[in-house]
Amino acid sequence: MGFLKGTAGFVRFSTEGELPEPFWDFVAERVAAFSFKDIDDTYDEFSIGWVSIHNMFDSEFNFAAYANGDYVTLALRIDERKVAPAILKKFIDKEEERIKKEKQIHKISRSMRTEIKERMRVELMRRAIPIPSVYELCWNVADSTLLFFNTSSKAHTLLEDLFKETFGLTLTQQIPYNTAEHLLDGDDITSLARISPAVFV
Amino acid sequence: MDLVDLIVEKRFLGQEFLTWLWWKSEERGGSIELPGQGDILVIFEKHMLLEFGEGEASEKLICSGLQSELQEARTGLTMGKKLEQARIRLAQNEHEWNVTLTATLMEFRSVRLPKTEGTEQGSNNPEELEGMVLERIFLFEELVRLINDLFRIFLAIRVGEQWRGEVLKIKTWIDHTRIAHTET
Numbered sequence: 024m025g026f027l028k029g030t031a032g033f034v035r036f037s038t039e040g041e042l043p044e045p046f047w048d049f050v051a052e053r054v055a056a057f058s059f060k061d062i063d064d065t066y067d068e069f070s071i072g073w074v075s076i077h078n079m080f081d082s083e084f085n086f087a088a089y090a091n092g093d094y095v096t097l098a099l100r101i102d103e104r105k106v107a108p109a110i111l112k113k114f115i116d117k118e119e120e121r122i123k124k125e126k127q128i129h130k131i132s133r134s135m136r137t138e139i140k141e142r143m144r145v146e147l148m149r150r151a152i153p154i155p156s157v158y159e160l161c162w163n164v165a166d167s168t169l170l171f172f173n174t175s176s177k178a179h180t181l182l183e184d185l186f187k188e189t190f191g192l193t194l195t196q197q198i199p200y201n202t203a204e205h206l207l208d209g210d211d212i213t214s215l216a217r218i219s220p221a222v223f224v
Numbered sequence: 225m226d227l228v229d230l231i232v233e234k235r236f237l238g239q240e241f242l243t244w245l246w247w248k249s250e251e252r253g254g255s256i257e258l259p260g261q262g263d264i265l266v267i268f269e270k271h272m273l274l275e276f277g278e279g280e281a282s283e284k285l286i287c288s289g290l291q292s293e294l295q296e297a298r299t300g301l302t303m304g305k306k307l308e309q310a311r312i313r314l315a316q317n318e319h320e321w322n323v324t325l326t327a328t329l330m331e332f333r334s335v336r337l338p339k340t341e342g343t344e345q346g347s348n349n350p351e352e353l354e355g356m357v358l359e360r361i362f363l364f365e366e367l368v369r370l371i372n373d374l375f376r377i378f379l380a381i382r383v384g385e386q387w388r389g390e391v392l393k394i395k396t397w398i399d400h401t402r403i404a405h406t407e408t
Contacts, residue, residue: 027360031335035368077353091357161361170364174331199238199330199375200230206376207383214383220236221391223243223398224304 026096026159026172027076034179035197036169037205038162042192046164047090050190054089057189058082059100066149067104071185074100079157095162099182102153106144114143158182169194231328238327239275239306241378246307247394248378258373265315266374271324273309274300284308301398309333314370321367332371337363 025031043049059072059082075081075088076098089097118139119131131139158173160182171182183194195201204212225233248256249266256266274285274297285305287297301307307327311334314321319338326333340359381390 025335027357031337031364032331032333033335033364034329034331076357091354091361094358094361096357096361161364163365170368174329174333196227197330198227198231198234198328199241200234201227202330202372202375203237203379206372207379211379211383215379218237218383221240221387223391223394224302 026161026170031172032174033170033172034174035202036171036182036194037197037201038167038169038186038190038192038194040190040192042164042190047087050089050095051084051087053189054084054097057185058084059102062102062104062153068148069104070102070153071181072100073097073185073189074157076159079155091161093163093165095164097160097162099158099160099178099185101156101158101181103156104148104151104153106147106151111144111147114147115140118143168197235328236306237382238330239308240382241375242307242310242325242327243301244378244382244390244394245312245374246310247397250397256374256377258370258377261316261373264370265313265320267313269311269313271309271311272297272307274305275308276300276303276305298398314367316366316370319363319366321363321370323367323371325371332367335364335367337367 026033054073057072059074060070062068062070072082073084073089074097075084076096077088079098079100081088082100089095115136119136122131122135122139123129156178158171158178160169160171162169171179173179179196186192186194197205200215203215207215245266246268249268254265254267255263257263272287274287276283276285283305285296285300287300297307309324309326311322311324314323319340321338322334322336324333324335325331337360340363381387
């Protein structure tokens, strides 16, 4: 969301944990291991991985496209097959009608309904085209900080999990309180823990 | 305390920072002095979101308009509403940013970077592309640094003895708003 062009929205994270040396070899190996795998020609429902910030189809990272000066810049790509609830319901109802007619019964049993539901879900899921989402990030390795160009908490959770798997580092979103802990020292941090809300009226 | 609890229990910190920053920016007509760097421009404009209460019972008040028309937002403050989101224009030296800053999560939304030659190139040349990316990173980090510098000034006052005096000044500012509003 706007890292490379136009208006941007982002949140800040801090990174915690040790990084192995040589750093850039480690990054190359781990980014390759967790790069994005296309699911257009499979029946997989979900895929998540890293792609280049310049091109969502580039998961090869020729010429180390994730390195920008001392920064690691990556895009998190998620492809997900989804079926709208209304479509699923329509196909379940349709299948139930077909079976009732075929078997000449008035009512579908609970177990049969569960089976139809699951079968229709899988069938429709396979026919659905994966919907892509791409979120960019910029990691300042020296400062252990990261800008993530999306403000949805769902995307944050996916980022935190993939980042941990890829680099073994824990991300913590920087909200005012923990930002304050980074900006203050010693006694002031103790004082910060004790403050209570002010009343302005 | 885990992050979810911190967000709920300490949300007043970000809201107080935005309210303080609004007052501070008006104290000297939009200028705030950063130690060792001189004055920077901080203008609250166009869009504000105030909140009152918690969870399902919370009320929201969205105010938009020109700077002079943010009267409703000021009146909201006099009713105990908290500033949750504000559109801010920041300028230092020849660079100017626009950002909508949220109080509880400190999100940087709808960020407009200063226009520089380096950020406007549509080049495919790898070296120029890397230069453009680095220029944008620099400008994003400069914005974060400025907000953090302002936040640091606020925090030093907030955790210290000066805070009581500062609250009185903010109260007076809010009261003036109330009087001005009643007169109009």
